Amino acid sequence: MHNKNLVSSYILLVLLFSLPSFNIVVAGDGENSGDAGNPFTPKGYLIRYWKKHVSNELPKPWFLLNKASPLNAAQYATYTKLVADQNALTTHLQSFCSSANLMCAPDLSPSLVKHTGNIHFTTYGNKNFTNYGTNEPGIGVNSFKNYSEDASVNSFRRYGRGSPRDNKFDNYAPDGNVIEQSFNSYSTNTPGGSGQFTNYAPNTNVPDLRFTAYSDQGTGGEQEFKTYLEQGNSGGQSFKSYGKNGNGADSKFTSYGNETNVAASTFTNYGQNANGENQNFTSYATNGNNPQNNFNNYGVGGNGPSETFTHYRDQSNVGDDKFINYVKDANAGEANFTNYGQSFNEGTDVFTTYGKGGNDPHINFKTYGVNNTFKDYVKDTATFSNYQNETSQDLASSSEVDGGKKVNNNRWVEPGKFFREKMLKSGIIMPMPDIKDKMPKRSFLPRVIASKLPFSYSKIDELKKIFHAANDSQVAKMIGNALSECEREPSTGEMKQCVNSAEDMIDFATSVLGRNVVVQTTENTKGSNGNIMIGSVNGINGGKVTRSVSCHQTLYPSLLYYCHSVPKVRVYQADILDSNSKAKINHGVAICHVDTSSWGPSHGAFIALGSRPGKIEVCHWIFENDMTWTIAD
Numbered sequence: 313m314h315n316k317n318l319v320s321s322y323i324l325l326v327l328l329f330s331l332p333s334f335n336i337v338v339a340g341d342g343e344n345s346g347d348a349g350n351p352f353t354p355k356g357y358l359i360r361y362w363k364k365h366v367s368n369e370l371p372k373p374w375f376l377l378n379k380a381s382p383l384n385a386a387q388y389a390t391y392t393k394l395v396a397d398q399n400a401l402t403t404h405l406q407s408f409c410s411s412a413n414l415m416c417a418p419d420l421s422p423s424l425v426k427h428t429g430n431i432h433f434t435t436y437g438n439k440n441f442t443n444y445g446t447n448e449p450g451i452g453v454n455s456f457k458n459y460s461e462d463a464s465v466n467s468f469r470r471y472g473r474g475s476p477r478d479n480k481f482d483n484y485a486p487d488g489n490v491i492e493q494s495f496n497s498y499s500t501n502t503p504g505g506s507g508q509f510t511n512y513a514p515n516t517n518v519p520d521l522r523f524t525a526y527s528d529q530g531t532g533g534e535q536e537f538k539t540y541l542e543q544g545n546s547g548g549q550s551f552k553s554y555g556k557n558g559n560g561a562d563s564k565f566t567s568y569g570n571e572t573n574v575a576a577s578t579f580t581n582y583g584q585n586a587n588g589e590n591q592n593f594t595s596y597a598t599n600g601n602n603p604q605n606n607f608n609n610y611g612v613g614g615n616g617p618s619e620t621f622t623h624y625r626d627q628s629n630v631g632d633d634k635f636i637n638y639v640k641d642a643n644a645g646e647a648n649f650t651n652y653g654q655s656f657n658e659g660t661d662v663f664t665t666y667g668k669g670g671n672d673p674h675i676n677f678k679t680y681g682v683n684n685t686f687k688d689y690v691k692d693t694a695t696f697s698n699y700q701n702e703t704s705q706d707l708a709s710s711s712e713v714d715g716g717k718k719v720n721n722n723r724w725v726e727p728g729k730f731f732r733e734k735m736l737k738s739g740i741i742m743p744m745p746d747i748k749d750k751m752p753k754r755s756f757l758p759r760v761i762a763s764k765l766p767f768s769y770s771k772i773d774e775l776k777k778i779f780h781a782a783n784d785s786q787v788a789k790m791i792g793n794a795l796s797e798c799e800r801e802p803s804t805g806e807m808k809q810c811v812n813s814a815e816d817m818i819d820f821a822t823s824v825l826g827r828n829v830v831v832q833t834t835e836n837t838k839g840s841n842g843n844i845m846i847g848s849v850n851g852i853n854g855g856k857v858t859r860s861v862s863c864h865q866t867l868y869p870s871l872l873y874y875c876h877s878v879p880k881v882r883v884y885q886a887d888i889l890d891s892n893s894k895a896k897i898n899h900g901v902a903i904c905h906v907d908t909s910s911w912g913p914s915h916g917a918f919i920a921l922g923s924r925p926g927k928i929e930v931c932h933w934i935f936e937n938d939m940t941w942t943i944a945d
Contacts, residue, residue, distance in 0.1 A: 352385035354758040358814050365818055367827040368944050375833055376939065379871055380814055381758045387411050388758060395764045402778045413755040414869045416779055417787050494522040523551045537565045550578040565593045576604040593621045600628040601916070607635045619647040626651050630914060631659035646674040653680060725920040731931050732921065733904045736849050736884050741891050746840045749936040754871040759813035762870070767812065769795040779869055787869070794868045804910050808876040810866065817873060821861045821941040824877045832885070833939040835899040839888050847887030847896060852942050857882055857906060861941040862934070880906040883942055903940055904931040 350356050358380045362372060383391065391408055394401045401408060409416035596605075603625060625631050633653070653661050728743035735742050757765070766774045772792055781787035798810035807824060811817040821829055852858055860883050863875040881903055888898035909926030911917070917930040934940050 350385055352388065354381035354383055354388055354756075357758070361815050361818065365822055365827060366829060368830070370830055370944060373831045373939075375937075376814060376817075376831060379756050381755050381761075382413050383411060383758065392758070392760055395761050402780065405778070405780055409869070412757065412870070413753070414757075415752045415754050416869055417781070417785065521550070551580070565596060576606070578606045578608070580608045593624065595626075596621055596624045600625070600631060603628055603631040603633075605631075605633045607633075609637045620650075621648065621652060622650045624649060624652045625659065628659065632661075633659070634662045634664070636664045646676070648675075649677045649680060651679045652677060725916045727920075729932060730917040730920045733882070733929050733931050736846060736886055736902060736904075736931065738846055738848060740846045741843055742846065744839045744842060744844045744888070745933070746837075747834060747933055747935040748837045748840055749865070749938075751865045751867065751937070754869075756814050757812055757870045759815045762813045762816075767795070767798075767810075769799055790867050791869070794866050794872060797866065797874065802876070803878075805879040806876050808874070810872060810874055811863070812868070812870055812872045817863060817875060820875050824861050825859055825941060825943050828944050829941050830944040831939050831941045832901045832934070834901050834934050834936065836897075837936050838897040839890075843891040844897075845889040845891045845894060847889045849887075850885045852883040852885070852945065855882060855884070858942060860903065862903060862938070863940070864938050878905065882906060883940060901934040901940060902931050903934065904929050 351360070355377060358377060359372070362377070381388070391401070391412065394404060394408070405416060406418065408414070605625075625633065631653075653659060726745040729745040731742060756762075765778065769792065772788075772795060775781075775791050776783070776788050779787060779791070781791060794810075802808045809816075809820045811820055821831070852860075857880055859877060860881055861875055861877045863873040866872045866874050884902045884904070886900050886902060887896050888900045889895060890897050906929045907926070908915075908917070908928065908930055911925045911930075913925055915925070918924060921928065921930065
């Protein structure tokens with residue numbers, strides 16, 4: 313355990329030599345706030361801690377030491393005193409987050425700046441517009457390029473209300489982490505005009521995207537979403553009163569939610585009481601991992617609506633879709649589902665009050681998937697062509713398994729993400745996944761500060777107050793998800809602990825493995841998304857089953873790792889070569905799980921490699937900024 317008295321002495325010494333004022337100190341651009349030579353910095357303390365608790369003289373892991381808090385000595389002392397009074401800390405949250413390299417949502421005040429004429433924003437982010445573009449006269453275009461790049465929160469209230477202008481968002485919120493984007497009363501009461509979102513929120517972690525009263529009571533115009541939330545991770549999107557009471561306004565969703573991981577979409581009052589609207593979803597939730605889509609009051613009371621879903625949830629892994637009050641009381645119109653729900657591993661589709669009370673609507677399902685429920689189903693309104701009754705096992709039987717041949721070409725399992733141990737041989741060419749760290753750049757908190765902050769789901773209200781997180785915000789959800797995962801019961805044979813300081817990580821690793829430890833990670837990200845050749849391979853502990861501790865990043869305001877030790881693993885180091893020139897480009901660390909008997913049958917490894925739990929070993933690379941600890945040879 314760390315020496316609290318020693319830390320307190322250091323802090324008191326720094327305070328004695330600090331200015332008497334109690335203002336927050338922010339490091340200047342030229343200041344090395346993480347100077348390891350200063351014994352009073354968090355990094356200086358961590359280096360001494362490593363020397364004291366690790367018994368060997370191997371080179372220090374700078375990839376770990378550089379994750380120490382960047383606070384300089386004066387900042388360290390100031391924030392340590394502030395954290396003793398959490399009300400004082402939350403008052404200075406933004407400066408604390410900036411100085412300590414944390415991920416915190418900005419505190420935005422409403423922006424009442426007037427914007428007239430044709431408006432073009434480049435690299436726009438962290439704004440809170442009110443009455444943006446309301447009743448803007450004439451024909452024109454407002455464009456946002458690189459919207460919300462490196463930003464987390466944006467809000468538009470009464471966006472484009474009553475305006476016939478066209479609005480374009482190019483490269484909207486790319487590569488974001490825990491982003492919150494909200495459009496309230498978007499294009500409401502518009503006489504014409506169109507909205508276009510291109511490359512909307514791609515590659516985001518836990519997005520929260522909200523459109524309220526979207527295109528409500530609009531006349532004409534077209535709303536289009538292209539590559540919407542492609543390759544997003546978790547999070548959700550919600551559209552409320554989408555196209556409600558609209559007149560001839562069309563909407564298109566192209567490549568909506570493709571290749572997402574556990575993403576949820578909710579459409580409430582979609583197309584309700586609309587007149588002659590066309591709604592098209594193409595490649596909707598294709599190749600996703602467990603997509604969740606909910607349509608409430610879909611097309612209710614519409615007049616001649618046309619709804620088309622093409623390649624809906626095609627080739628996804630499970631997934632659940634709910635249509636409640638689907639085209640209820642509609643007058644004529646049609647709804648078409650083509651290649652609907654062709655999931656690998658059965659999903660669930662529920663239609664409630666389906667077509668009930670409608671006046672001759674035409675509903676067609678072509679090549680429709682399995683495991684579906686229709687309640688209050690009006691049989692005269694629908695046609696089913698090529699309705700599929702086979703199970704996921706039947707789907708799997710069409711492809712060979714094992715021997716390097718995949719079961720079903722399900723792209724949500726990235727090529728090379730999982731592989732067999734026999735691939736770790738010199739000269740083997742194999743795909744390598746994208747091992748780049750997609751988490752936000754954060755640092756550990758100093759242990760003396762982290763230990764004073766609550767870290768328990770029972771204390772989540774205190775944490776939300778400290779980090780200015782509203783109850784329904786993504787920051788609040790992120791904190792809750794992290795704490796829930798940290799507090800769940802370990803799996804069979806697993807030892808686990810979440811660590812929010814580097815010292816805690818050292819303590820956990822040495823408690824499992826002893827003090828003669830080494831920590832490793834893959835050297836860089838070269839070779840990602842391409843074919844690589846395996847060079848020389850070295851098995852830790854002579855390639856025998858060994859003990860290890862792996863640590864994986866978790867989304868949280870400060871740097872947080874989920875560290876665990878599981879039984880029966882083998883760990884390898886391997887040179888990674890360019891598959892053409894055979895030049896060394898990387899040095900990778902891979903871990904092979906010998907016992908997979910407790911894994912779920914729908915685990916991505918079995919979808920990618922075939923077989924079933926307990927029948928094969930599964931290997932994977934250690935990704936950038938993740939790490940594994942082993943006993944030093």
